[in-house]
């Protein structure tokens with residue numbers, strides 16, 4: 044069997060590397076129009092940082108795993124084509140700011156229709172609105188010169204930073220297909236690929252639309268839990284309850300469960316906000332404004348949490364941070380990734396720069412140019428002079444009035460805080476946006492320390 048995956052990004056790359064590793068009898072090629080990205084996949088420095096990924100790629104690359112820009116050739120050679128291109132929020136026209144931008148999906152469907160000389164199974168790996176398979180089928184049917192195509196939905200549930208573990212041991216693999224004999228044969232063909240390492244009982248099959256919708260709903264439910272606990276963090280700060288204790292207490296209820304109850308500076312990442320906005324837009328399109336509003340509030344609460352964190356810093360530093368140096372520890376949207384898409388750090392840095400602070404950022408994995416572009420955009424302007432990126436947490440804290448922990452990198456737990464304190468003007472403030480550090484120990488050392496949801 045031959046697989047081609049279109050899109051060599053955070054999803055396409057790791058997912059295909061694991062398929063190639065676990066199914067050595069399958070030939071897997073990942074294609075992308077971005078030459079630099081493909082070159083990086085073929086080099087010793089992969090384009091994304093993901094624990095364990097280097098080893099997985101090295102095991103199969105050149106054996107049954109290939110990275111290429113020859114999109115048309117590889118489409119033609121494949122039996123199964125995964126579509127793992129980006130589906131960002133639309134920035135223009137109808138639905139701007141909410142609907143998914145499906146132009147990359149449509150362009151891929153047209154390319155397949157143009158170049159294919161035999162029937163294929165097309166697998167939607169990208170996260171897309173419900174009924175997108177309908178669009179793909181129509182484009183293929185109108186241009187396919189009589190070839191037969193099956194469209195499946197197979198959303199990806201991996202989380203960044205744990206992609207390899209998640210792919211090796213998924214809670215479930217979801218495959219949606221048509222209830223026709225051809226549709227079910229296609230579902231079985233794809234199931235047999237995953238069955239190389241995923242127990243059959245964890246391969247869930249549904250109709251196409253349930254599968255497409257389940258991906259949006261899974262992300263909406265996960266994000267909703269974070270917004271729920273973050274909303275409670277504000278109440279904790281006002282009442283002397285401790286949000287971690289509340290989370291532990293409610294999480295012990297087996298109906299609630301302990302995961303995804305960590306209060307934070309706000310969720311980030313490329314997908315939670317995008318997918319909820321997509322869900323909101325869908326609800327509105329189907330005439331369900333109450334449902335749309337319900338989910339919109341998850342994003343609203345998250346925006347508020349990010350702003351609230353920056354405002355708390357300003358208020359605590361005697362209502363002004365102008366001319367003060369603020370150290371930002373961690374810029375990635377979570378630990379163990381170099382991804383900064385929608386990271387809460389962007390919002391916090393911008394708010395502090397707007398208050399005329401000098402913002403000094405350290406992140407172990409995110410390069411300086413990426414941080415500058417994320418915070419300042421293309422035109423650096425005056426604020427660019429007050430945004431400094433350094434090479435260590437200690438360097439960032441040197442001379443800083445406050446330290447703000449925005450990503451829960453493990454290395455922050457083992458820092459010599461006495462030395463950090465010695466280099467800071469007093470009172471030395473610390474704001475832990477991840478509830479990562481031992482606040483009591485820091486206070487004992489002499490810090491004026493705050494967590495999220497802690498009085």
Ligand SMILES: NC(=O)C1=CN([C@@H]2O[C@H](COP(=O)(O)OP(=O)(O)OC[C@H]3O[C@@H](n4cnc5c(N)ncnc54)[C@H](O)[C@@H]3O)[C@@H](O)[C@H]2O)C=CC1
Pocket residue numbers: 049050051052053054055074075076077080114127128129130147150151168169170171199200201202203313314
């Ligand atoms: N990042 C994540 O952790 C997860 C992402 N997803 C979904 O997976 C999809 C892909 O996400 P990422 O991998 O993060 O995106 P990405 O932006 O990292 O990668 C997408 C790749 O597709 C390529 N591409 C776009 N159009 C193309 C075309 N016509 N021909 C060839 N290549 C083309 C781009 O050059 C890019 O390299 C999105 O729909 C996302 O919502 C789902 C689960 C997890």
Ligand SMILES: O=C(O)[C@H]1O[C@H](OP(=O)(O)OP(=O)(O)OC[C@H]2O[C@@H](n3ccc(=O)[nH]c3=O)[C@H](O)[C@@H]2O)[C@H](O)[C@@H](O)[C@@H]1O
Pocket residue numbers: 170199200201202203204262265269302303304305306307308309310311312313314315376377
């Ligand atoms: O569709 C996607 O892209 C993926 O989105 C999330 O994965 P990801 O965004 O990589 O990372 P998460 O671990 O879910 O974290 C998202 C954000 O929520 C924050 N978070 C998470 C958990 C928590 O308890 N508290 C909290 O603030 C994280 O710090 C991070 O900023 C989902 O967990 C994946 O299942 C899904 O496949």
